[in-house]
Amino acid sequence: MAPSNDLANSILSGNRSALARGITLVESRRREDFHPAERLLSGLLPHCGNSLRIGITGAPGVGKSTLIEVLGMQLCEAGKQLAVLAVDPSSSVTGGSILGDKTRMDELSRHANAFIRPSPGGDTLGGVAGRTQEAVLLCEAAGHDVVLIETIGTGQSEVAVHNMVDFFLVMLSPAAGDELQGIKRGVMELADAVLVHKADGDLLAAANRTAQQCMLAMRILHSGDESPPNVLTGSSVKKTGIEELWQCIEREVTERRNSGALADRRSSQSVAWLDRTLQGALLADFLATPNAAKELAAARERVASGAQVATAAARAVLRQYREG
């Protein structure tokens, strides 16, 4: 039997180290791993799709990891199998926040029902996000009921994660109300719910104010919709609002599952994934075609100097690419 069959069977049987090895395989950039990774994924595909996929985003320090630890423990205690993944392309820059996450998720990482996977940091976002999507599938094949994906609040990674989850939670700090007007708009549009976090102690009043402002903002943003996404407050330290948050997520997802909206969302996510993969593959192929790359360099010069219009230059580059 091919090794990837053994690996697939071990993953299906819920073997943790097999799952970790499988994720390493699909994350690998080595050419010789591409086919085994693809075979593994294709073989497991019929066993995927059974988890609740949740993305959690928010500015650095808003408390994403702490929330995941608290919520995760509650889910595990309730008998759910939980996987935690991270999309954090900047983790190598910020000094390995994942290492911090590991320690912050101390209790959770020791729970028998939890599987925590640090992100493959220091890579381009597209690559990391693509492989996170594959990691989600492997976690599902391994029998995880809930997959939580943590990502930092950069526009790009948020869009990438939004594209692979059933529910997208945006976390705000208690002081975020002042900034709501401008910067967060793009992200707020993606939110299925907003949690104003750290609603405890001295920060409680500010958190409530921010939640009020956020509700107003969401009503304006979703003025055409029947009901705007929920805005909640909560504290992972005081363990308040966490139960309500989970109920909100379950209620929303159940509604969407019943209406067929969830299946539609997943289908269009898969198609978008195909498109992105194809774009990446085409670009890689293009860059590996020496004549095309040479023509591109020349075309850039012609366009920069004003000697040729960009559209004509692009056509010339494509012609060269097709000819190989």
Ligand SMILES: Nc1nc2c(ncn2[C@@H]2O[C@H](COP(=O)(O)OP(=O)(O)OP(=O)(O)O)[C@@H](O)[C@H]2O)c(=O)[nH]1
């Ligand atoms: N007051 C208060 N502080 C909290 C709460 N949750 C987390 N914190 C604190 O906020 C800080 C950041 O928490 P993290 O969970 O690491 O935040 P994060 O969003 O995962 O941060 P990055 O992964 O670096 O982006 C820590 O010092 C926590 O102790 C909360 O509910 N209330």
Ligand SMILES: [Mg+2]
């Ligand atoms: Mg974190």
